[in-house]
Amino acid sequence: MSKSKSITEALDNIYRAIGADEGNIEFPQLANGSVEKVLVFNSDDKIFLNTDGPIPFFHSTGEGILTDLQGHALPGSKGLSSLPLTNPKELDDAVLWPPVQQHPYNKPPVDPTNTTEIGFAKNFISFGDGSSLATVGPSLAKILLLKGGGAQFWESSVQAICEATGKYEGARGMLVFAGSAVFPAWPPTRPEQIQLLSKGFDARLVRCFKLVLKKDQ
Amino acid sequence: MAQNSRSLVEAVDNFGRILERVRADGERDVVQALDRLRDLIERNTRDTTEHSKVVIEALNKLHNVLESHEDPGNIDYSRIANEPVEHVLAFNNDEFIELKNATTKHPYFSSHGVLTDLHRRELPGSKVETTFPVDPDKLEESFNWPAEQLQPFDRPPLDFTNTTGHGYSKQAYFFDGGASSLVTVGPSLPKIAVLKKGGAQFWVCSIGVITQGTGKYEGARGASVYLGSAYLKTWPKKFESQAKLLAGGFRALVSTYFKLVFKNDHS
Numbered sequence: 001m002s003k004s005k006s007i008t009e010a011l012d013n014i015y016r017a018i019g020a021d022e023g024n025i026e027f028p029q030l031a032n033g034s035v036e037k038v039l040v041f042n043s044d045d046k047i048f049l050n051t052d053g054p055i056p057f058f059h060s061t062g063e064g065i066l067t068d069l070q071g072h073a074l075p076g077s078k079g080l081s082s083l084p085l086t087n088p089k090e091l092d093d094a095v096l097w098p099p100v101q102q103h104p105y106n107k108p109p110v111d112p113t114n115t116t117e118i119g120f121a122k123n124f125i126s127f128g129d130g131s132s133l134a135t136v137g138p139s140l141a142k143i144l145l146l147k148g149g150g151a152q153f154w155e156s157s158v159q160a161i162c163e164a165t166g167k168y169e170g171a172r173g174m175l176v177f178a179g180s181a182v183f184p185a186w187p188p189t190r191p192e193q194i195q196l197l198s199k200g201f202d203a204r205l206v207r208c209f210k211l212v213l214k215k216d217q
Numbered sequence: 218m219a220q221n222s223r224s225l226v227e228a229v230d231n232f233g234r235i236l237e238r239v240r241a242d243g244e245r246d247v248v249q250a251l252d253r254l255r256d257l258i259e260r261n262t263r264d265t266t267e268h269s270k271v272v273i274e275a276l277n278k279l280h281n282v283l284e285s286h287e288d289p290g291n292i293d294y295s296r297i298a299n300e301p302v303e304h305v306l307a308f309n310n311d312e313f314i315e316l317k318n319a320t321t322k323h324p325y326f327s328s329h330g331v332l333t334d335l336h337r338r339e340l341p342g343s344k345v346e347t348t349f350p351v352d353p354d355k356l357e358e359s360f361n362w363p364a365e366q367l368q369p370f371d372r373p374p375l376d377f378t379n380t381t382g383h384g385y386s387k388q389a390y391f392f393d394g395g396a397s398s399l400v401t402v403g404p405s406l407p408k409i410a411v412l413k414k415g416g417a418q419f420w421v422c423s424i425g426v427i428t429q430g431t432g433k434y435e436g437a438r439g440a441s442v443y444l445g446s447a448y449l450k451t452w453p454k455k456f457e458s459q460a461k462l463l464a465g466g467f468r469a470l471v472s473t474y475f476k477l478v479f480k481n482d483h484s
Contacts, residue, residue: 069297082373110350123370146482
C-alpha cells in the first residue's frame with residue numbers, strides 16, 4: 001500500500017484492506033473436492049400471498065435484494081420465487097412439530113411425522129453481474145406462536161438447479177434456504193391469516209448453493 | 218450496522234472498543250497496524266476541526282467493518298435474523314459417512330463428525346450424528362435434474378419433475394461438549410453430478426425441523442436446512458460397485474443453517 005497523504009486517505013486505505021470480504025458470498029473453504037463452488041448469502045425479500053386464482057401462491061416479486069451474511073447489500077441483485085399452496089394440509093400442519101427422535105441418531109428409525117406435508121417452490125436468483133441460478137424443489141412451512149400474540153413463520157426448502165446463466169451457465173448443483181418472517185400479531189382464524197399474508201410481509205432467507213460448473217461435468 | 222458516532226471522541230472510542238475485541242482474537246498484526254493508525258489520528262486531529270467530519274465518516278466505515286468481523290468459532294449470525302426473537306446459526310459439519318446395510322433392501326447413510334465455523338475452524342467439544350435411510354430403487358433418480366422452469370419465476374406453474382424422490386433423515390448436533398444440542402428431522406433430497414474426470418459430486422440437502430433440544434436450546438422451536446457434498450474420485454457404473462464404494466465410507470462437508478426461537482420467547 002502506498003503512503004497515504006491524509007488521515008482520511010489512510011483510513012480509507014485500511015477500510016479497503018480489511019473490508020475486502022464485504023459483499024463476499026463465496027466460501028471455497030466449504031467446498032468438497034477441486035471443482036465444487038459454494039455460495040452462501042442472505043436475501044431480504046418482500047413476499048405476498050396471491051389469492052386471485054384457484055390455487056393461492058406465495059411469491060416474491062424481486063423487490064428485495066441479496067446481502068452477504070453480515071447484511072451488506074449486493075448491488076443489482078434480486079430474488080424471485082413462487083410457492084403454490086396446492087396442498088391445503090401444508091398450512092394446517094405448519095403449526096405441528098415432529099416428535100422427539102429415538103437414539104442413536106446415526107441409525108434408523110426416523111420418525112418424519114409432521115414433516116411430510118410438503119409443497120414445491122421455484123426460485124430465481126440474479127446476482128447483479130448477469131449471472132443467475134434458477135431452482136425447483138420441495139418446501140416445508142412451520143409456524144410458531146410467540147409470547148405476546150405474534151408468530152414466527154419459517155419456510156425451508158431443498159432445491160435442484162434447473163437453469164443457469166452467465167458464469168453459472170450449465171451448472172449443476174443444489175440450493176437450500178431457510179426463510180423467516182415475523183408477524184407482531186397473528187390472527188386466530190384462517191381467513192384473517194390469509195388476509196394478513198396477502199398484504200405482503202418482509203422475509204429474510206439464508207441461502208446456500210453448492211454447484212459444479214459446466215466445464216467440470 | 219453500527220450507529221454513526223456523534224463526535225470524533227465517540228468515533229475513536231467505538232474504534233477502540235472494536236480494536237480490543239479484535240485484539241482478543243489474537244490478530245496482532247492487524248491490531249498493531251490499527252494502533253499505529255490510532256496514534257496517528259490522536260496526534261493529527263487535535264487542531265483539525267475542519268476535517269473532523271470526514272475523519273468521523275472514515276472512522277465510522279472502519280468501525281462498521283470491524284464490528285462485522287467474525288470471531289473464530291462464531292456460528293451466530295444475528296445480523297440476518299428476522300428480529301426480535303429469532304436466532305440464526307450457520308456452521309459446517311466435517312463428516313465421515315458410510316452406507317450401512319448396503320446390499321439389503323433397507324440401506325441407510327450413517328455419519329458422524331465435528332462442527333466448524335464457516336471458515337472451517339473446529340468448534341471445540343462439538344459433534345454431529347445423522348442417519349438417512351435410502352430407497353435403492355430411487356438412486357437412479359439422483360442423476361436426473363429438473364427441467365427449465367417457465368417464466369415468470371414469481372408465479373406458477375412449477376415443474377417439479379425429478380425433485381420428488383426424497384427420503385427422510387434425522388440429525389443431531391452437539392455443542393460445548395454436549396452441554397447443548399439440537400435434533401431435527403425432515404425431508405432429504407440427493408443428487409449426483411458425474412464429473413469430467415470420471416468421479417462424481419454427491420449432494421444431499423435436507424430440511425430439518427427441530428424435534429428436541431438440550432442446554433441452551435432446550436424447548437427451542439425452528440427449522441434448519443443443510444446441504445452436504447462429497448467428492449468421489451471414481452464413480453462406478455454398476456449399483457453393486459456404487460454401494461460397495463459408499464459402504465467403504467467417504468468424507469462430506471455439510472453446510473448447516475438454523476433459524477430458531479428460544480423456549481422463553483414462544484407460547
